[in-house]
Amino acid sequence: MRSKKETESITLLGQKDVKYNYGYSPEILETFENKHPNRDYWVKFNCPEFTSLCPITGQPDFATIYISYIPDRIMVESKSLKLYLVSFRNHGDFHEDVVNIIMDDLINLMQPRYIEIWGKFLPRGGISIDPYVNYGRPASKYEEIAQQRFIQHDMNGMDKIDNR
Amino acid sequence: MRSKKETESITLLGQKDVKYNYGYSPEILETFENKHPNRDYWVKFNCPEFTSLCPITGQPDFATIYISYIPDRIMVESKSLKLYLVSFRNHGDFHEDVVNIIMDDLINLMQPRYIEIWGKFLPRGGISIDPYVNYGRPASKYEEIAQQRFIQHDMNGMDKIDNR
Amino acid sequence: MRSKKETESITLLGQKDVKYNYGYSPEILETFENKHPNRDYWVKFNCPEFTSLCPITGQPDFATIYISYIPDRIMVESKSLKLYLVSFRNHGDFHEDVVNIIMDDLINLMQPRYIEIWGKFLPRGGISIDPYVNYGRPASKYEEIAQQRFIQHDMNGMDKIDNR
Amino acid sequence: MRSKKETESITLLGQKDVKYNYGYSPEILETFENKHPNRDYWVKFNCPEFTSLCPITGQPDFATIYISYIPDRIMVESKSLKLYLVSFRNHGDFHEDVVNIIMDDLINLMQPRYIEIWGKFLPRGGISIDPYVNYGRPASKYEEIAQQRFIQHDMNGMDKIDNR
Amino acid sequence: MRSKKETESITLLGQKDVKYNYGYSPEILETFENKHPNRDYWVKFNCPEFTSLCPITGQPDFATIYISYIPDRIMVESKSLKLYLVSFRNHGDFHEDVVNIIMDDLINLMQPRYIEIWGKFLPRGGISIDPYVNYGRPASKYEEIAQQRFIQHDMNGMDKIDNR
Amino acid sequence: MRSKKETESITLLGQKDVKYNYGYSPEILETFENKHPNRDYWVKFNCPEFTSLCPITGQPDFATIYISYIPDRIMVESKSLKLYLVSFRNHGDFHEDVVNIIMDDLINLMQPRYIEIWGKFLPRGGISIDPYVNYGRPASKYEEIAQQRFIQHDMNGMDKIDNR
Amino acid sequence: MRSKKETESITLLGQKDVKYNYGYSPEILETFENKHPNRDYWVKFNCPEFTSLCPITGQPDFATIYISYIPDRIMVESKSLKLYLVSFRNHGDFHEDVVNIIMDDLINLMQPRYIEIWGKFLPRGGISIDPYVNYGRPASKYEEIAQQRFIQHDMNGMDKIDNR
Amino acid sequence: MRSKKETESITLLGQKDVKYNYGYSPEILETFENKHPNRDYWVKFNCPEFTSLCPITGQPDFATIYISYIPDRIMVESKSLKLYLVSFRNHGDFHEDVVNIIMDDLINLMQPRYIEIWGKFLPRGGISIDPYVNYGRPASKYEEIAQQRFIQHDMNGMDKIDNR
Amino acid sequence: MRSKKETESITLLGQKDVKYNYGYSPEILETFENKHPNRDYWVKFNCPEFTSLCPITGQPDFATIYISYIPDRIMVESKSLKLYLVSFRNHGDFHEDVVNIIMDDLINLMQPRYIEIWGKFLPRGGISIDPYVNYGRPASKYEEIAQQRFIQHDMNGMDKIDNR
Amino acid sequence: MRSKKETESITLLGQKDVKYNYGYSPEILETFENKHPNRDYWVKFNCPEFTSLCPITGQPDFATIYISYIPDRIMVESKSLKLYLVSFRNHGDFHEDVVNIIMDDLINLMQPRYIEIWGKFLPRGGISIDPYVNYGRPASKYEEIAQQRFIQHDMNGMDKIDNR
């Protein structure tokens, strides 16, 4: 269990009057303390409800975003993560940039040991785009982990895509 | 076959008046002797019926828990493992903590050579969380196994998640 | 092929400076002439990119909308249908109402012989909601078609839902 | 959109201090007004997070419950439906009875034109049980609808079950 | 809930020293009282663990057996059903006969309003055999139900079989 | 069980020196007695290992053949059915003819109450062909069954084909 | 088998110097004689390789076309059907028109007893369009078959579409 | 092809009066000569029809057993392998022991260069158990192969288990 | 967001009078600037709508093309990529050559750090062909990445192909 | 494109009077020149239509054969590969031998840099056999590639087999 003190930093979870921002709001991200900092472990978020706008045409884009990371001392709270992702709703960016931005914001928030983001977008003009980026703390073993995972990205069990 | 002596430690399997605890009860775990201790082999438990409570809101959570381990001299009996997992029913913990707790309890019970736990939880707020943790006996080859498996966790054949 | 005259009513398809409305805009729907009005035939639209807002909490909702209809003399143009569905983006309505509204707007636009709408929404609180509504021109055989299809809705080959 | 007056009956949706009952509580169900009462339409709830207890052994049971109905003047609010289903958590009943009870409670709440409940439970002793029950308002066309749907239940596209 | 009196007829569920018969034992079937006899409802058993012997060669056969029925006043208890199906383990019969026998035994036990059995067997010589039989109480509406369901058996959503 | 007398007509099952004919041999079909002739029931054969030759080019063709029938007094033995299907191996016929021939041979053999054959062939020139034919005993209720099943053939749950 | 005389009308199958037309060429269709004209049976063509052009933008479209028919005295030869479908390659038409045209050309060619065409197109602007049309010989039982199949089109086992 | 001499050791394949043992009989295993001993290659057996008994309760267990090996000079004949696996039918052992026993028996029979066994069992008490064991000839490169494969066991493309 | 200057090189996206070339046109490819050049990240294009001609027979071929690359300073714009792939429509090349040509053109366009192309073609004569090629900048770490990915290509989670 | 000279060695593709051999005919294999010999790339053939005979019983066997290779200067032409595989139709060999023979014939034909063959056969006696063999040019880096791929064969994303 977690004591009241441990959950002080969590304000959004359980709240009633949560306001949804539809414009890019990284400041809405919240954290809580990692209770197992002496161990490495993985946390993965599956986020199928991601939507943003195309910066050129203004047409909505849709994606499933997969976020995996190895926490250090603080962890991102998932309710705030949801609100943060919702804040892309009326925001325009290319797919490749969206994925980079999300990773940069989460590195900035949590200083994780490792993090990777994989976005799987719906097709435009018959072609879908799936960017992937990752990061490991510089000059640490996590940087090597990042390199190894990067090299082997999507090598097996690739998605079968037929646009239906 | 196993002799009566070998099955002495097993009290729950086959019992009629099994009592189910819905509050966290690690003491209910039982073990039996590994008949092949001179060999390394894997045992995996697939547990789709896991449910606990959210510590903040009290809302029930649901997950499939996958436990894989390499036994040393004693092994966890699966009937008792079921009762132990049921004992989370009215217990509140974040997903990340649940997975760590289960692993710590099983390390404490069995002192396995290696163990890993992967939880796949149902979504809240459109986002689902899948924590993963593992352990290899310190200063042994199993510790290296743990590191290698940790580095390569979930690299291929990722789940396709659309919340339906 | 279609002559230039036949495609006069189509202004959005192929246009560059298409403006996307994110507020409910049924006026944006366009039609073209049915070249086979002496025959009954089906047209089905699969629309997985639907999103709107929950009227109470303001949280975004997501759905795949399936629209099947039997056209009469005019048919809805699919580019305008896309823009129309996009116009729900910042609009709040319960799922049940969304499905009814879309059907009413398309009846109003096209006066089809028959039409049905099936929405499959993503879960909230672990429960997903799938409304279905249909319509057949009153006092015609299409009204009986509507009744028969309504009675037998979703009787077989039901979706298997596990929220992952 | 719905006016404030129209949403008066909804107290739980958006609330912060929602209390979860784990003992059977049909009184927690809430309704709101059907905005399209002059039309028949379907609403379906997919509820994969259902769990209750076996009345004999006390062992937890798990199911996905599918509820489809044709509303009359009032409709069940889905947040309250979630809480109602959660209230089976520590309640014991055979699968066949659970499905009947849920239907009776919803008939009692809403007086729908038609309703059906299909429960798909996880296996016990290698066998899983899937009860189905339905109801149509007596002496109305909905009663005939109920009979027709009952006769043709599960005739095609049956689940393939292998317990894995 | 069910009172003690109501569960008197159930002896096997929860018992410790259950003995498994591997020779055909219809006498092991048990029943309990239907608490909703004034209503028609469906109960379906999915039984993927069925195995018996080929009467000519003695080779084991394997199948998934699907049993659907509409109970009358008494219902088959599922623990006893499991034991009954296990009692085919060392019993030899052609697939077609197995399915007929099971139905006859359950009619004999429960006098249901309606019952159907569908067996899906594993291939022998590259060919698999799937028998189906059903029954509705003679001179009742259930007899007509049986005829209608029989006529439409397996018309849609047929299994795709490739023996892998 | 079946007595020795009842299995007299079965010569191929269990035999060692079975000879395989690769040229069309309907005479190899065998039957056994239906032990439940007073009841209608279904028997379905799934036969994924069918191969024959194209009569024009000599190229091999491949199919899964699905045979469903309602037996009368005699039933086709499956070992002999396998040998019969193997006898198409070096035989040339269009897909449409193969399916008709198989049905005619089985009608000739068994005089079933009803029978249908559905062949699903692999593609040639990017197009695959799936013929279906059925039969019900003339001037009996089975003839009407045949008509009804014929009219509704393949209406739902159609195969999704992409040639991969 | 078929005699040389019977295959006289088939010129394309087996030919070497087949020329592919990429402009609409219904004249390329060929037929052969139905050897079972006294019986009704189904023939279905699965054609996943269909491509044509959008008449407005010139962008290529892609579809899987499903053609089911009940032949009368002559049948369409599949090699010529392939060439005919290829002849849409550089031809522009809306999806709805393509499906109607194909049906009209095949009615014109074969005068079948019944025929239906279902096209499943890839998405444009996030929306995919699936037209369906059918035909039964006027003033015959096939006309009623057409009506019944038309009314029940796509009622169950609907495609799940997510554009990936 | 294989000469008569090469197939001398094979007695069961093609035999008529094969007797099935339902009690553990490793002596029934047969071998034949490896025709490509100068090369390493893999042979994999997929065995979905495995069943044995639980040693404590006597309840039948079911599994799919996957056996992969690199043969040395002799190879296990698959008909005898089937009979050997059938001989577990009335034999009681825990899942973990079954997998070890099978591997030991095959090592004893064939002295392969490498072998691994993976059993995937059906659930008991909501939990299924999947043991895996492997072996490489000591002090050879195959021992290193065994270690590498052991370390990386089941790292990707894990089964999704929901007990249905 | 991207400034107007940054999007200068993009002319096709959003344009109305886009002309489609059906003859091989590598000059149509466009680029834009990589906003994250100091980081390695992956971009993957899924292109299921690829079609070209067989150089010998002129028969159309179809494939899904998967393009993954690590960008350097410039990136290929996806609208232009679509047009480029469309320009193979009336162009003849063997599958193996197509995949090599696409890679060479993209290397020429972008000078990426790494790129790989995997084509999955539809079957001809019952056999489908899937070529794969990759490239890493010579004398850089990307060349080693290319070698490692090349060695491990398609080792796991292979497509299951049955031509249906 | 390829010049006439480059396609001289191809005689079968596009031919009309192709004769099919059903007896083992490796001489029928043809090659063409690799246009990209300075690069390593993969070519994979998926061949689901493979059939041969069991050498002991004469019963037909069926498999999907997967062939992956890295070409050197000459490449196998796929039409001839099809004819070669067809030439196993009336040829008897154990599964393990078939896979070795095919590889040896292709090495003999093409002298590839690397090649691997994986056969997935249909079950006999409830067990299916999947042999795998590979080869890398001796004393080259391809030999090491072969060893690495061999060691890691089928480690992840294993087929799920249930014989249906």
Ligand SMILES: [Ca+2]
């Ligand atoms: Ca495709």
Ligand SMILES: [Ca+2]
């Ligand atoms: Ca799901």
Ligand SMILES: [Ca+2]
């Ligand atoms: Ca899903």
Ligand SMILES: [Ca+2]
């Ligand atoms: Ca399953």
Ligand SMILES: [Ca+2]
């Ligand atoms: Ca397939």
Ligand SMILES: [Ca+2]
């Ligand atoms: Ca396709």
Ligand SMILES: [Ca+2]
């Ligand atoms: Ca989606």
Ligand SMILES: [Ca+2]
């Ligand atoms: Ca898809």
Ligand SMILES: [Ca+2]
């Ligand atoms: Ca899809």
Ligand SMILES: [Ca+2]
């Ligand atoms: Ca579940």
Ligand SMILES: [Ca+2]
């Ligand atoms: Ca499952």
Ligand SMILES: [Ca+2]
């Ligand atoms: Ca197949």
Ligand SMILES: [Ca+2]
């Ligand atoms: Ca397919």
Ligand SMILES: [Ca+2]
């Ligand atoms: Ca099974």
Ligand SMILES: [Ca+2]
């Ligand atoms: Ca299967």
Ligand SMILES: [Ca+2]
């Ligand atoms: Ca299968």
